[in-house]
Amino acid sequence: MYNLIRSLKALSDETRLRILNLLLERECCVCEVMQALNVSQTRASRNLGILYDAGFLKLRKDGLWSLYSIDRDGMAEYLPYLVDAVKKALKENRLVVQDRERLMKAERVGPGRVRQLRR
Amino acid sequence: MYNLIRSLKALSDETRLRILNLLLERECCVCEVMQALNVSQTRASRNLGILYDAGFLKLRKDGLWSLYSIDRDGMAEYLPYLVDAVKKALKENRLVVQDRERLMKAERVGPGRVRQLRR
DNA sequence: AAACTATAGGCATATATGCGCATATATAGT
């Protein structure tokens, strides 16, 4: 029950739903998420962390990068229901479509590229 | 999307999950809910209101009583997923089992009975 | 009408949440 509440809380936030939607597309590093959602690094990192703590995400380190992806196996039995709900609610959402477009252009870049996006 | 967030928030609370679980059983008035959950009248009423505002509940007035029940029709397309998730998470939960037992004994009573239960 | 009751709403308060800023940490390259 408390797991469910924690999961629901983790999903009750626009930023986090948008992140989840990106990751349903593919694995992303923090800087890709911040580019795609056009949010600050703090915000991207924090909310990825919250989704991770709630058990939704897997984390893989690769050099400098933290690569987050949906943890399909780690999900408790009821979480698939939640993900279905999220998918249904997000499909066709204007904001989310923009996110995906920006994700196409986003790169896991070298020096100097990401910093410039920090507002 | 914002509807989903509102729904998730409405469900991210132990009291409200327990209430929802009662109402999955049958229609209840506020005083039955407070008896079954053993919580204050304010708390029962407020949280029923929150679930109502989120679109989960139907309200029917009968004299003094406000009778709340699950609004199966009024639910948006993704809400059934949420309800399934809730059902799965709550089944076998100790607290929730107690709630149901108290609900059996709870009555929509006349004068003097309910007041005594207010802590 | 008077007394009583179920429910809701205002107010005050405690707690939780989201976020930015600044900074710390970890890794890589020179």
Place this chain on the structure above:
DNA sequence: ACTATATATGCGCATATATGCCTATAGTTT
């Protein structure tokens, strides 16, 4: 070792949330 970069985190502020107390409202009973 030094510099640059990606990510994480401590702190503080603003805001949201939950809840209890008290009171108002509307319906019931006598």
